[in-house]
Amino acid sequence: MGSNAAMARTSATATADTPQRVLDVAERLVQTRGFNGFSYADIAEVLGITKASLHYHFPTKAELGRRLIERYESRVLEALAAIDRAEVDAREKLRRYAAIYVEVLRANRMCLCGMLASDYATLAKPVKDGVKRFFDRNEAWLVGVLDAGRKARTLRFSGAPAVVAQTLVGSLEGAMMLARSYGDVARFEAVAERLIAEL
């Protein structure tokens, strides 16, 4: 990370960093077409390198999938940490959580792990484990926000926070999927706002 920033100073655009570029392209392809909806050839074409070069950095497609989740998860967790640092109330934290989804949708993409969840049956074990881990962490963060909101009396809800967290993650993922099919971001926003307002 530090050396990367230093390099960026000397040549911002010429920085090769092929693995990152590969991940960028592959990420977009999974988010739009699904894990079985793209190939190494698609990535190679965009980057102007050969499929063989891709295999040097990511020997198998499963390994590529694993590293896609790894990077995506750490990015999302960083966004959640940023929300925590803002020290706003629980409801506002939930709104900012939903706003992450909105940004993805605006780029005409789905959540990476939402797409992988739908491809779940066809994934290699390490990729499956990565998907579950991603949702576990999202839910754990939500449980923290829900607990705090309930204690501070800024949120009111019945049932276990874990079930509410599962409802929120599942509902946002599902709403996202349908909103994308309809090409209608406002549809997602209306549903998300209602889900949060009900708490």
Added chain:
Amino acid sequence: MGSNAAMARTSATATADTPQRVLDVAERLVQTRGFNGFSYADIAEVLGITKASLHYHFPTKAELGRRLIERYESRVLEALAAIDRAEVDAREKLRRYAAIYVEVLRANRMCLCGMLASDYATLAKPVKDGVKRFFDRNEAWLVGVLDAGRKARTLRFSGAPAVVAQTLVGSLEGAMMLARSYGDVARFEAVAERLIAEL
């Protein structure tokens, strides 16, 4: 339909009806692996016929997809009509609606159109249209139930019935996707029950 029943009387098991068998197998494959996660070869192997024979009945994969939705939708709409005939209250209707999803999940499957929604970007136009139409009809039925429940004062909710219907469909689809990844039907049931109890 009528001639089919007559034929079933003479030879229940030997009834060829290849197109229906093909649809049965293809349906299961889409519901478990997604539209890009199976091939004509997979269907042919299960049925013990050749790929060429499949193409006789379903010239293209897009046409197969279109007819899968067509049959699936009419089956679901029939289930919704059956719920209406029972003349139970609105909340009970919603519970029975969620129970349809539970049955699918128990068979380790996803909603056919939920899977297709995640493959949306890779689908041919007629298939895309079929997916949207399916969700439109689901939402229209839900709006009817929600309106009736609100009038009868058996349901209480804020906001437009259309938004609540969109929330329900999206939430159930999303909860289903995650529950399947975790191999945990109870997770879906807890979320569904909470969504309905909140109304």
Added chain:
DNA sequence: GTCTATAGGTGGATAGAC
């Protein structure tokens, strides 16, 4: 680290015999 070349398999789809 990227290339050419290729292996070895599978994808959807078609022609024409029976």
Added chain:
DNA sequence: GTCTATCCACCTATAGAC
């Protein structure tokens, strides 16, 4: 309606030169 045979494009992945 089902078959054999085949097309050609594409798939993931590897060997070996530069």
